[in-house]
Amino acid sequence: MTAYIIRRLLATIPVMIVVALFVFFLLHLTPGDPAAVIAGDDASPAEVEGVRAKLGLDRPIYEQFAIYVWNLLRGDLGTSIFSNLPVTTLVKQRLEPSVVLAISTLVVAIVFAVPMGVIAAWKVRTVVDRVVMGFSVLGFAVPVFLVGYLLIYIFAIELRWLPVQGYRPLSQGIGQTARSIVLPAFALGMVYMALIARIARASMLEVLSEDYIRTAHAKGVATPAVLLRHALKNAAVPIVTVIGIGLALLISGVVITETVFNIPGLGRLTVDAILKRDYPIIQGLIILFAGVKVLVNLMIDISYTFLDPRIRY
């Protein structure tokens, strides 16, 4: 087991190397002069040179590469062109709202989607099943900003139950934070729920057709117990896998959701960086998000051994 975990940990290294190389060469292989584009149309030649120096583009490429790699190894994700602050500092300032949003979304999605999938599989080919499947088809199509603005319109503007936009940090009390994060979590959770519900249903359907389920029913085990203890437990592996795959959707969605709900998190950092073309910030965020994704995939791989004792490495 330990050997397996170490082997999997080592396997993440080449992936992260590719990510780092990719990001480095993105800056150098894009056609045109990135320094001129970043400085903007009205920039003087001196300003363009200033940006070039900040990006390190005035040095020979091997030197740039060595500095880049050395900085990454030290955990330095670069420095913002405009604020001159290290990207890691900027990320730390904006981390809390994004983490809270991501975790709340995950919780909301799992709490709603797994039961939906289980019930749809149990009541397969009934109205309930059709409603769940219809929801899951719709959930993939409706963009997060439409869901977000609809939720704001209904629950904040018309019903006045929840705040329209903004974020209350945890330091102001968890109740306030929860109130400010409910709508964003549901808006962002929609795609996620669709994905998880669909896979949960498919995975449950497969398990429910097994002989041991019929045996359990026949010997008089109550239906809820059959569904949860006998079936769901064995249907868990694909569901956990899809939760991991969905994390990619979640990360992209965080950026858009934070913009809809005016949440000052990593998404806001990204949007501000886009407006100023602050490339080092975007570069740092790519490496950070890729790292998170790789780690989550690793945890999911490891969790299989706990979920399904038949999987051994």
Next chain:
Amino acid sequence: MTATATAADVAAPAKSGAWDWIRRNPTIVIGVAILVALAVLAVIAPLIADDPLGFDPLNRLKKPSETFWFGTDQFGRDVYSRVVYGARVSLIVGISVAVIATAIGLVIGVLCGYYRAVDDTAMRVMDGMMAIPAILLAIALITLMKASLLIVIIAISIPEIPRVTRLVRSVVLSVRGQPYIEAAIASGTRARTIMVRHILPSTFAPLIVQATYVCSSAILIEAGLSFLGAGTPPEIPSWGNVISLGRTFFQLAPWIIFFPGVMLAVTVLAINLVGDGLRDTLDPRIARRM
């Protein structure tokens, strides 16, 4: 939904006739009908809509009415006209990305599946690319280049390539071991002929299905990028751009966001319906897995 369609296929086997096919594949028909309507709308946009860029300071933020079906925005521009023209951008982006990503993914995937040496390196690169969230990769490319529709299309295509590559590669790997490929190799067929004539055709069915999903995800990503201000240049009316401008006046004029948002959802839904339908008809193996 999937299970029902498969069951219906089994229940009514091989009765020919167009009507019968339509009855058995309602999702494809509905999806295609919506898409055809959208394509017509996009093509005849100049005939049915006014200038999407025409400022009209006297009619700012007007509610939907008989003159302004979808209302007006903060510059007095007709939201209906902008939404109709926006269909052009979304369809162009969706189709272009689907074609580019599928074509490049197909070539790399076949090479990976066939040549071991290419496979290891290429798949490591694909693993790395897949670790990067698509929208951030696109944002990075767009930050470094001057905004244009072409750049947006390229920036969205690149992160889609690994998904196509992996799919094609897995199909090629499963076909490679088949006796008829061994027979072809044994009889001295050239590698290129084997790839093009014997392997390529079996990738088509899953590839077409994948292409529809690439198309719908590209349309959503374009809208998302434009919404964030990193997409299609603001002077081109795309749905994402219209929604992005509507953000500021959302409480006063929710229609600016509502109409393009609904169009976007309907378009993506239609493409996904076609994709799901094709998946069930073309590739029963995937259908069972989903």
